[in-house]
Amino acid sequence: MRELAMRARAGGPKRITGLVASGAALAVLTACSGTASGDDTYVLHYTTYSNATSDQSRTVQRWADEVEELTDGGVSVRLHYSESLVDADESAQATLDGRADLSQVGSIYAASDLSMFTAVELPFETDNTEVQMTAIERLYEENETYREDFDRQGVRLLFPLPLGNATIGLQEEAENLEDLRGRSLRAGGLTSDAMLTAGANPVGMTANDIYESMSRGVVDGYTSLALANLPTFGLSETTPHIVDPGIGAYSSSIVVVNEDLFQSMPEEYQExxxxxxxxxxxxGLEEMGALGEASCRELTGSGAEFTSFSDEEVSQWQEESAIAEDWVERYEERGYDAQSVLDDYRRIIEEETPESDYTNPLTACMEGQEP
Structure with a gap:
């Protein structure tokens, strides 16, 4: 049995049997006895910043179960939750250097490692999570500049994980965009830029800190979260005001595997x-929908009030923020053909949107539907 990515473990003989990551990075393999498949049996270690009950983790567990079934037990995956293996901002590097075999890489943490992947954070581009996820996969296959980041980092994109549409949760009501001015809101990624344009004060913090920070008055609310995220962080029963700001899909995560490891596996395991x-x-959409439905019930049961900004406000906000233009300029100064990535992202969204009838949980909840 090849147990990858873990350092010395108690019990059993240990030996270094090969290279897994690119360059000089070593993966330490644990020799195990009593396995039917011998050296063709793999135990892969997956690192995530999500906890075990999140929709992202549930999605990956379903994937792991399917992989084990398809390989007749030849490949099994161990999930390490809540940054217990490596920190969230180290996920891509850890997959390259052998501390993990697979990882969840959030776009919010990917600016230095997978810069072009952050295009999926651009606000106001799409409110269809299914279309956004399809675009993540198609960009990997269709845009050379986007793909080069992955190849350079020695990781392969396996599949995206949904986060949904941006929600703003508030202690006090906001009927329009002007009402956000001066408020401190937890925010991250390119959504922070949108909050700045609106006159709000974006505050960086992990999602785990939002509940306490709101309780203590450190922040007036939060964003960079979707409806399905709220139960995970104790927010679906404690947020009195929920706003759909019109930002749409604001972020995503992806599951990546070490490319050299993938290439070293038998072809049937790769398949x-x-x-x-x-x-x-x-x-992913099924798991996100289930948690979105639970969140909707909890919010409704707690008496939360739902509002949304007008289309006119959102259009003006998008124009004034110019976040997409700034994103292109920033990365083209670093040598990327960022405009091609943005153009292809928008082209794919335009092509995929008519093919999708997906309704995101926030919209469904506000319309009184089942997500």
Whole structure:
């Protein structure tokens, strides 16, 4: 059995049997006895900043179960939750250097490692999570500049994980964009830029800190979260005002695997990983929908009030913020053909939107539908 990515473990003989990551990075393999498949059996270690009950983790667990079934137990995956293996901002590097075999990489943490992946954070581009996820996969196949980041980092995209549409949760009501001015809101990624344009004060913090920070008055509310995220962080029963700001899909995560490891596996195992990954989008949307439905029930039950900004306000906000233009300029100064990535992202969104009838949980909840 090849148990990858873990340092010395108690019990059993240990030996270094090969290279997993690119360059000089070593993966320490644990020799195990009593396995039917011998050296063709793999135990892969997956690192995530999400906890075990999140929709993202549930989606990956379904993928892992399918991989194990497709390989007749030849490949199993151990999930390490809540940054217990590595910190969130180290996920891509850890997958490259052998501390993990697979990882969840959030776009909010990817600016230095997978810069072009952050295009999916651009606000006001799409409110359809299914379309956004499909665009993540298609950019990997269709845009050379986007793909080069992954190749340079020695990781392969397996499938995206949904985060949904940006929600703003507040202690006090905001009927329009002007009402956000001067308020301190937890925010991250490119959504922070949108909050600055609106006159709000974006505050960086992990989602785990939002509940306490709101309780103590450190922040007036939060964003850079979607409806399905709220139960995970204790916010679906404690947020009196929920706003759909019109930002739409604001972020995403992806599951990546070390490329050298992937190439070293038997072809039938590679095919199994890819086949299971083909169900990633549908499984992710199903899991996000289930948690979104639970969040909607909890918010409604607690008496939360729902509002949204007008289309006119959102259009003016988008124009004034110019976040997409700034994103292109910033990365083209660093040598990227960022305009091609943005153009292809928008082209794919335009092509995929008519093919999708997906309704995101926030919209469904506000319309009184089942997400």
């Amino acid at each position: 199994a990983l890819l086949e299971a990954s083909g169900n990633g989008i549908s499984n």
